[in-house]
Amino acid sequence: MALIDDMRKGSRLALSRVLTLVENASPTGQAALNQLFPYTGKAHKIGITGPPGSGKSTLVNKLAHQLRLNEPAAKVAIIAVDPTSPFTGGAILGDRVRMLALQNDPMVFIRSMASRGALGGLATATQALSQVFDAAGYDYILIETVGAGQSEVDIVNLAHTTIVVDVPGLGDDIQSIKAGILEIADILVVNKADHPGADQSTRYLRSMIRMGHRTSSPSYGKHALKEWQEPEPKENEPEKELEPDWLPPVMKTIATDGTGIMEVVEKIQNHRSWLEKTGNWEKKDAFILREVVKKMVTASLVSKFEAEVPEDEIERLLSDVNRRKVSPSEAATQLVAYNRTGINPHLSE
Amino acid sequence: MALIDDMRKGSRLALSRVLTLVENASPTGQAALNQLFPYTGKAHKIGITGPPGSGKSTLVNKLAHQLRLNEPAAKVAIIAVDPTSPFTGGAILGDRVRMLALQNDPMVFIRSMASRGALGGLATATQALSQVFDAAGYDYILIETVGAGQSEVDIVNLAHTTIVVDVPGLGDDIQSIKAGILEIADILVVNKADHPGADQSTRYLRSMIRMGHRTSSPSYGKHALKEWQEPEPKENEPEKELEPDWLPPVMKTIATDGTGIMEVVEKIQNHRSWLEKTGNWEKKDAFILREVVKKMVTASLVSKFEAEVPEDEIERLLSDVNRRKVSPSEAATQLVAYNRTGINPHLSE
Numbered sequence: 001m002a003l004i005d006d007m008r009k010g011s012r013l014a015l016s017r018v019l020t021l022v023e024n025a026s027p028t029g030q031a032a033l034n035q036l037f038p039y040t041g042k043a044h045k046i047g048i049t050g051p052p053g054s055g056k057s058t059l060v061n062k063l064a065h066q067l068r069l070n071e072p073a074a075k076v077a078i079i080a081v082d083p084t085s086p087f088t089g090g091a092i093l094g095d096r097v098r099m100l101a102l103q104n105d106p107m108v109f110i111r112s113m114a115s116r117g118a119l120g121g122l123a124t125a126t127q128a129l130s131q132v133f134d135a136a137g138y139d140y141i142l143i144e145t146v147g148a149g150q151s152e153v154d155i156v157n158l159a160h161t162t163i164v165v166d167v168p169g170l171g172d173d174i175q176s177i178k179a180g181i182l183e184i185a186d187i188l189v190v191n192k193a194d195h196p197g198a199d200q201s202t203r204y205l206r207s208m209i210r211m212g213h214r215t216s217s218p219s220y221g222k223h224a225l226k227e228w229q230e231p232e233p234k235e236n237e238p239e240k241e242l243e244p245d246w247l248p249p250v251m252k253t254i255a256t257d258g259t260g261i262m263e264v265v266e267k268i269q270n271h272r273s274w275l276e277k278t279g280n281w282e283k284k285d286a287f288i289l290r291e292v293v294k295k296m297v298t299a300s301l302v303s304k305f306e307a308e309v310p311e312d313e314i315e316r317l318l319s320d321v322n323r324r325k326v327s328p329s330e331a332a333t334q335l336v337a338y339n340r341t342g343i344n345p346h347l348s349e
Numbered sequence: 350m351a352l353i354d355d356m357r358k359g360s361r362l363a364l365s366r367v368l369t370l371v372e373n374a375s376p377t378g379q380a381a382l383n384q385l386f387p388y389t390g391k392a393h394k395i396g397i398t399g400p401p402g403s404g405k406s407t408l409v410n411k412l413a414h415q416l417r418l419n420e421p422a423a424k425v426a427i428i429a430v431d432p433t434s435p436f437t438g439g440a441i442l443g444d445r446v447r448m449l450a451l452q453n454d455p456m457v458f459i460r461s462m463a464s465r466g467a468l469g470g471l472a473t474a475t476q477a478l479s480q481v482f483d484a485a486g487y488d489y490i491l492i493e494t495v496g497a498g499q500s501e502v503d504i505v506n507l508a509h510t511t512i513v514v515d516v517p518g519l520g521d522d523i524q525s526i527k528a529g530i531l532e533i534a535d536i537l538v539v540n541k542a543d544h545p546g547a548d549q550s551t552r553y554l555r556s557m558i559r560m561g562h563r564t565s566s567p568s569y570g571k572h573a574l575k576e577w578q579e580p581e582p583k584e585n586e587p588e589k590e591l592e593p594d595w596l597p598p599v600m601k602t603i604a605t606d607g608t609g610i611m612e613v614v615e616k617i618q619n620h621r622s623w624l625e626k627t628g629n630w631e632k633k634d635a636f637i638l639r640e641v642v643k644k645m646v647t648a649s650l651v652s653k654f655e656a657e658v659p660e661d662e663i664e665r666l667l668s669d670v671n672r673r674k675v676s677p678s679e680a681a682t683q684l685v686a687y688n689r690t691g692i693n694p695h696l697s698e
Contacts, residue, residue: 033678037673037676051400289667289670290667293666293667293681296681297651297684297685298650298651300685301650304689305650318642324389327382327386328645329379329383331642331645332642332646335646336653339650
């Protein structure tokens with residue numbers, strides 16, 4: 001495919017076309033993904049999530065800008081995912097406020113996804129797009145998504161490093177949402193740190209991390225946190241060379257004026273070093289690919305089912321379900337049996 | 350199953366046990382669901398969603414209380430779903446603030462789900478629990494969930510009537526999130542209406558609904574809205590008897606002191622009447638059951654795949670994927686072919 005070659009040589013037009021093919025989940029798009037897959041596995045994927053109003057977009061722009069300042073040879077991609085905005089074009093709005101400095105930088109590529117109708121779901125589409133950027137030689141891929149629900153957690157699970165952005169003082173009730181999202185955070189950012197309540201939010205997040213450490217819940221398995229207050233090493237005792245765990249830092253920023261951005265970029269680099277040193281880079285990569293294969297297997301099984309079981313058979317069973325004659329589980333069992341044996345249990349009664 | 354009989358006779362203890370069996374997705378739970386399915390289809394399921402801090406819990410409590418005042422014979426269930434709180438017990442916190450009046454009411458049953466690990470996903474578990482309440486004779490089932498992402502949209506899609514709760518003045522950025530969630534709203538509530546910006550939020554939501562009407566996007570198919578400003582009927586012209594569409598009303602409430610609650614309950618009843626009159630009640634029921642069967646078919650296909658394809662074969666292919674020798678899509682194709690033919694394409698090379 002000539003398009004892939006052009007893309008690999010740096011053509012932005014070719015890249016843009018491949019992204020569109022892949023986002024539309026066309027057969028050509030899948031062929032392109034297969035062809036470019038050998039070139040993937042190098043990019044540092046960074047997920048940024050947080051509630052609406054937390055200033056994520058500005059933060060992402062500033063991080064991209066800082067990464068470019070630090071590494072003039074690095075290419076940076078931004079994927080902005082807004083699953084909540086199907087018809088007002090929230091993503092377009094997001095684009096409009098992207099810094100001009102980024103838009104004129106030939107080493108930066110910004111891609112927005114507003115469509116909720118992405119085939120196979122937004123997480124699948126985001127993963128596919130990040131593979132394209134990866135193969136196109138982008139060193140950093142920033143994935144920005146509105147954070148709250150499970151689907152956003154799925155999206156950030158595609159990343160090596162996940163940044164959760166918070167904002168001071170949205171009321172008491174909001175603190176319940178932070179707890180769940182904390183679990184996925186490698187770096188926590190309290191943005192708008194000049195607003196009242198920033199110190200309180202920072203303290204709160206730090207105490208939540210400490211609580212997370214103390215809980216023995218097996219669901220809290222991603223970060224096996226070390227003691228918040230490490231005991232001072234005794235004098236003359238050689239420092240232990242244990243593999244350190246990653247303790248998510250809580251950082252304060254004011255994205256609009258750039259305060260704290262450099263420090264966050266430093267933590268991103270620290271996290272990458274930690275991932276590489278501990279073998280977690282490879283583990284994360286294998287985890288992401290396993291999820292991709294799993295989703296594809298599921299999609300394939302379902303599409304074969306749909307192609308093989310006659311629609312009127314499905315409709316007949318569903319109408320029995322609607323009349324409460326057959327339970328949903330019995331209907332599903334019959335349909336799957338039909339798909340696998342070719343024998344229609346409904347007719348053989 | 351004696352438990353089902355006891356539950357149908359009104360035993361709260363039996364109900365509680367069945368809910369637990371079903372939530373844990375045990376085989377007994379599935380058997381119970383099959384047995385109680387014929388008794389379902391009567392309850393009015395009402396989804397309530399909105400951002401954290403919008404006062405959803407208080408609103409839900411007040412709605413339940415008002416429903417009970419209006420209909421002393423009605424039974425009301427509350428299912429509180431918090432997918433974001435796996436380890437701090439957000440749901441337990443939610444319980445703590447439930448009104449005492451509700452807790453002492455034998456016609457009210459409150460059930461919280463905090464666990465993200467619900468087998469088959471939270472939407473599946475919520476659907477199953479609401480079937481239990483339905484079969485147990487509950488007339489109203491209020492399903493409360495944190496709203497923002499796709500998974501919450503899935504949860505409210507289980508409801509006949511969806512209420513989206515908003516709160517005044519969370520900044521400009523938040524307005525992008527409202528757009529997507531608007532699409533699922535049958536009733537919009539601006540809670541904390543005594544806060545500054547309530548009128549502005551109300552106007553904004555009304556204008557969004559108008560925009561939604563004007564867009565020709567096919568994704569906006571759920572509510573075919575009529576003109577916001579209807580032309581005045583000409584004098585002497587007989588009123589047309591066309592089936593009216595449902596125009597989502599925007600209501601203001603102060604849940605903490607009860608302001609506007611009665612009016613929201615009235616809109617809920619209006620929506621129900623509209624659903625019944627237009628045949629949308631049956632359509633919605635059929636849609637929900639179709640989704641349930643679809644999910645069960647998918648789960649069954651995947652579990653058979655996992656039981657039939659040897660794990661070491663999966664691992665061998667995944668390791669080829671990790672080394673970029675085989676693309677995820679090629680791996681998935683091979684695994685599905687193996688599952689369906691029993692022929693190992695990897696060995697036959």
